Every structure is written in structure tokens, then in C-alpha cells.
Amino acid sequence: MATIVTHGVVGLGLGKVYATRRMGVLFWVLAFLSPMVPDFDVFGMFWNIPYDGSPLSHRGFTHSIVFACALGLLMAWLTFRYFNVRFWPLWLFFSAAIASHGVLDALTNGGYGIAFFWPFDSTRYGPRWGPIQVTDIGFEIPDFRTSRTVHTELLWVWLPTALIVNLVMSYRYWKSCKSSATRSTGANPTPPAP
Numbered sequence: 001m002a003t004i005v006t007h008g009v010v011g012l013g014l015g016k017v018y019a020t021r022r023m024g025v026l027f028w029v030l031a032f033l034s035p036m037v038p039d040f041d042v043f044g045m046f047w048n049i050p051y052d053g054s055p056l057s058h059r060g061f062t063h064s065i066v067f068a069c070a071l072g073l074l075m076a077w078l079t080f081r082y083f084n085v086r087f088w089p090l091w092l093f094f095s096a097a098i099a100s101h102g103v104l105d106a107l108t109n110g111g112y113g114i115a116f117f118w119p120f121d122s123t124r125y126g127p128r129w130g131p132i133q134v135t136d137i138g139f140e141i142p143d144f145r146t147s148r149t150v151h152t153e154l155l156w157v158w159l160p161t162a163l164i165v166n167l168v169m170s171y172r173y174w175k176s177c178k179s180s181a182t183r184s185t186g187a188n189p190t191p192p193a194p
């Protein structure tokens, strides 16, 4: 896996892209936490589930697109009235945030493949699709100066996420400036020349 915080950062980035208005604290907490859920499969070791490539083992069904869509559906159903937003875009956001986990794992340079298409296809895809150093630090806090995992995640995940969010925010800002300029010219039309 990539580090758990980095999964959360991608969720926050997607949240920024999704949210066109101010959202409450609960939304941002869920945006941060929902991409972490697929790794709960590591607790399978308490039930002696072996790492054998079966859907229940690590990077199995919890990392699939179907799981992301189903959990996204539940989360959107539970919260869309509270957030006072449209259901399907919220579902799309939660699903994308959860599905981003498997994509990020596939971009690491180690560990098991990801069962993206479970239950239709149990093939494990990736990893080694990208340059992110697979973590060996689990849920511990890494040493930021020396950890190659942290360095590759900052470069290949945090930086692109920040760039995309800034690009989207700048575009929205530019659009709102443009529309308010159009409105103000519409409200106060230039008087005709005498």
C-alpha cells in the first residue's frame, strides 16, 4: 500500500474537485477517511485469512471497483440529505475516492496485485504500474527525511494532487470573476453616447 495518509490526501483532493461550494467538517472527514477503508482487509489476518491471492486476502475485493461503488452508494445515501447535495454526483465522488485506493496501490512498486474487477474477474492487476515505493511502515509514522516511500509519494501523489486542485480552483475563480463581470455590465449598461 501507499501510506494511509496519502490515500486520505487523494480523497481530500477529489473532495476539492467535487465541492463547488463550502462543505461542512463531516464531508472533509469522510473525504479523508473513505479512501482508507479498502486496507481494512489487513485485519483479515486476525481471522487467519492467508495472503494467497483469494478475494478475501489483501488487495482483494475491498480494492475492487464494485466495492468502491457499493460503499460509495451507502455513504451517499446516508449523507446526501444532510449535505443537501444531489445524490448521484455525491455517489460518484465517494466511489472515486474509495476506488482511488486501488489505483494508488497499483502504482506502487511492490506487494500484491489488485482485484479491480472482482467479482467478474479475480485476476490481480499491477502492481508496478508506477514509481511509488511500496510502504513497509504500515500504520506507523515514517521518518520524513529518510523514507523513500514518503519521498516518492510527495513527488508522485501529493504534488500532482495539489497541482490539479489548484488548476480546478483557479478555473472556478476565473469563471466566477467572468460571470460577475458579465452581470455587473448587464446591471449597469453603459449609457449611450449623446
Ligand SMILES: [Zn+2]
Pocket (backbone or CB within 6 Å): 001, 002, 038, 039, 059, 063, 101, 105
Ligand atoms: Zn491497499
